[in-house]
Amino acid sequence: EPEVTQTPSHQVTQMGQEVILRCVPISNHLYFYWYRQILGQKVEFLVSFYNNEISEKSEIFDDQFSVERPDGSNFTLKIRSTKLEDSAMYFCASSTGTGSISYGYTFGSGTRLTVV
Amino acid sequence: QKEVEQDPGPLSVPEGAIVSLNCTYSNSAFQYFMWYRQYSRKGPELLMYTYSSGNKEDGRFTAQVDKSSKYISLFIRDSQPSDSATYLCAMRGRYNNNDMRFGAGTRLTVKP
Helix, strand or coil: CCEEEEEEEEEEEEECCEEEEEEECCCCCCEEEEEEEEECHHHHHCCCCCCEEEEEEECCCCCCEECCCCCCCCCCEEECCCCHHCCCEEEEEEEECCCCCCCCEEEEEEEEEECC | CEEEEEEEEEEEEEECCCCCEEECCCCCCCCCCEEEEEECCCEEEEEEEEEECCEECCCCCCEEECCCCCCCEEECCCHHHHHEEEEEEEECCEEEEEEEECCCCCEEECCC
């Protein structure tokens, strides 16, 4: 069964450093998303991406964050100048479409980011 | 009031028990309702979705929606140890995925 692949599975970084989290969505999917889950808290929407541009972002997704689809397969989330409170699981997801509920998301296994 | 409320548990039941997981919501714009299952160190996996009030059955799982009460449930019959996971309710409006909101997740353990 097709999978969304995320790398690395765990990243430890020092406060103030930049990190790039990588995702390879399912090949025929067109919509891409980043979510995060702080330990013990809800899964929270960060950003959605379609046709090489951001289609929507949450209030969490401030200037510290950026997303990119540098080639035909990868989808990256960059966090500049990381803060302690950025420590969380970051999930990438993709879907074939939007609107109809049948366009369910496929989530990756996540990247655990630890900022020290 | 939070948009989506879900009791985080944890919930522990013996194998074979019927499990009831519930969420309430406040936003009447939510039209589509989903249940995700999340195993430890894995991403959420879509289990069931529904968009109308009433019951939807899939094997041992039944999703129930009561839009008038803004209440959704997931029932698991004949629960198995392999059902041990965190169950997340999620819901969104009709037209796009971007406003999807998740519950906090209920951690379920089914003991052999």
